[in-house]
Amino acid sequence: MPEKSTGHGAAGWRPGARGLKRAFAAVVGVLALTGLAGCGPAISAHAHTTFLSARDLLHMTDQMAASLAGSPRLAALTKNGPMVIVLKRVSNQTDEILTRGEEELFVHRVRVLLAQQPLLRRRFRFVLNRKTYYDLLREEQIPAAQLGPRESRVVPQYVLDATFYSDTHVSRKFRSDYYLCAYQLVDIHTGVIVWQNTYETKKSAVSGFLY
Amino acid sequence: MRTGFFGNIGFGCGRDGAQRAPRRPSARRAVFGLALLAVPLALGGCHSPNMRVRRAVTLYYMGDYPQAQQTLAPEISRKNKNFVLNNCRYGSCAIAAGNLRDAQLAFYNAYEVMNSVHTNTVGRTLGAAVVYEGIKVWKGQPYERAMAHYYLGLIYLIKNHFNDARAAFANSLFRLRAYGRSRRDARAGHRYGWIDSNFTLGYFGLGLCYQELGRHALARANFRRAEQLNPALAPAVQMMRRRGANTVIFVDYGMGPRPAPHGWYGEKSAFVPTVAEAGPVPPVAAYADGRLLPASGYDAAVDTLALAQDKRWDSMDTLRETKAVIGTGLVAGGLGTAMIAGDRNDGEVGLIGLGAAALGMALTASSRVDVRYWEMLPRAVMVVPAALTPGPHTIQVAMAGSACQPFTVRVRRRGLTVLYVRLLP
Structure with a gap:
């Protein structure tokens, strides 16, 4: 017959001791699990920055394309014929590093959105910038003589460009970036800004309490 | 019958063990044993x-x-806790080897994670807090983060991508902690506040970028x-601003600080050697076509040993110290x-006491400082501007018995020619 637990000095496992053993095992288990957590894949899928994201790219360029398409002033200017526009990549004045590709992406998506709609395609015509155009001619080995008279070539009338600004505050635990992304369409011959719009966003991030 | 409390633990060491029927090793025991084994493995491995x-x-x-770059190459794509550290190590090797493309990619990877938040998973954060700090994703001490941004800026400078360089240098100038100076400050709750960075290289790099971008103010x-932060930089700044320098040589010299934890359990972070132990940084001598450049011989723009000793550039010890005390x-x-x-x-109370002592030992063992560090960091960075005629020049840099091989560089007709030289002690 098993000996009943009486408190001090009793042989066998008493309920109190068993509870303690379980608690000790639980602590050791938690320690082991948390320790072993350090050996798996490390960087969390929830890691994020205050940089401009793909979502910003989509929102911003959708907004700009809609604004260009809906502008009454541009509608008046394109009444008699399409605007011939050349693109300039983004001028980055933020504290975020934008690669060359990213700087082009932010204006080229606007072009693609406008070019997708047949009605708008008649109003906005996009041409390559001079450097890309001559690089292309060189690559394809097309001599200038084959291009025909200079007067017959399409000459850009407007330039679409964008400048991104930010107000950044950084400490070890906190970072905030307020972005102002300004797009403009400029008449190359007069320098007049015929259309402009901005996209603003503020992002902040606080590190976790511990790490 | 006197039975000590050790007899109650149930590992067969009590007198009653002989009277009981032999126990079969249960699955629970096996799991418990494995868990016990896992703790030191997790801590040390x-x-x-x-x-x-x-x-x-x-x-x-x-x-x-x-x-060295080739040896580290397999490590940089592994997104483990050392992802940032390995990319920094790799970047250092690549930039010293003259491989700017790889160096840029590596430092850019580090830059992205360093500027992220919630980088650690919940399990890893808990593990870092409870078990050992070294399992968290390494983002470096503040001076290591500043240096990583500086290298990224330097690579863009070399490539004459001044806007990107500007952004990288701006990110090296994050705000630092300033401790309250007096006990009264501490009592008033102003234990520490935030102040602007004193990372001279960041400001100097920004100055270079803005000058090249035509934003002179x-x-x-x-x-x-x-100049204010480091008067030793004044001649280099004057040369850049007034005497039309078109070339800048950035020289890395020596070995940077390494962690040497102290305290009973190594819970307090400290770095060695100190500036006093290592001695002053020797002057740099840069030659172009055999002629000593006039901006040679000045003090370091940044001394990483000094940064590591500066409390403003230190990480917080509070959690580790609390764990050690408890x-x-x-x-x-x-x-x-x-x-x-x-x-x-009293077997039961004794068991509680032993459990508490074991927990205490685990806590003290887990209060160790994370000793991972960026081994390739230099002790000092020197800046030598020069006004050279466009075209090829033979450059050599020497410091205290250490010199690089003479190399030929073509100074740009337009823009800034930026060179990087690594000198070992």
């Missing part, structure tokens, strides 16, 4: 640098940068700030309780 890293560090300090302001208390209290319980023959 995860933080030591692997052989490949050690080999790369050795190769780097032997001056074989391409081989901003260039002046940043150069002035660099752990010590638990060990002392637990063992005391166990001894008293042993005298009184």
